[in-house]
Amino acid sequence: MRHEKVDMIFQAAVEVFAERGFDQAKMDDIAQVAGVAKGTIYYHFKSKEELFAGLINEGIEKLIECAGRHMDNDEEPVAKLQNLIKAHVYFFIHHAKLAKLLLNEAFGTKERQRHFRWKIREYIELIEKVLIEGKEKGQFNINHTLETASAIFGAASVIVLQKLYHMEDRKVAEMEKELPAMLETLHLLVLKGLANVTDL
Known part of the structure; x- marks a missing residue:
């Protein structure tokens, strides 16, 4: 313990x-x-670097846990991905300072960048797993699952981060009112995009 x-x-x-x-x-x-x-x-x-690394570990493990809780193993890949994105946005809204810290400081020193990339890879692999399942079932028309998973992480993170800065110091309840617009945007950008990639 x-x-x-x-x-x-x-x-x-x-x-x-x-x-x-x-x-x-x-x-x-x-x-x-x-x-x-x-x-x-x-x-x-032992050091501030070690404390920061521990904090990054803690934050991303909580994010992975949150996403996992929102996904039902019996669901179809489209529903899984939709729920994962919703969990991602919800988590960042409810952990605003941690979200800002993760995304802002990820691009600091080479050591911090390396640690962040190593840890965030676990979360991106969770997204990729859903994409692979959807591709195998013919629900996603996609060629590069890892790159797409990274893009989904980036899109979901940035849309929340921009909202957090725009609504600085607002209460969580006020931020939650912005959830539908963010989720609708991500749904159109990600889920519709994956389904209609051949139409581009």
Whole structure:
């Protein structure tokens, strides 16, 4: 069982990293927000880089878990993909600071980029699995499943990120009102696109 102070540190780290960015964030600030001694953070994480990597792991694992919960194994691939995209948008709305952190800081140092790409690959492979299933069943007309999965991740992420910045400091309930428009856009862009790719 994970130590409860790790959860407190992660929550504080999201706040501080999201507000100040990786380079400007200090372990002292994270310790203060978490209400723990700085030594407690270093007991669990050797460096700020390691803490950030742990945070990335945590965030993407939660995203994968959320997507998995929304997909029924008995569903057809089209429904699975639709529910995965809905879960993706819903997750980012409900974890706005984490979403901004994941997408903004993913393009930092080479080390952070490498770690992000390695971890996000797990999620993209989940999307790709649905695409392959749909392709095999003749529901998706698609040639490059990995590239398409990456594009779906990018489209779903950016549409939410733009909305988060546009509606900065709005409550989750207000953001949820924007869900139908975002999902309709992604549905037309992704699901209709996959079904009608030969018409282009």
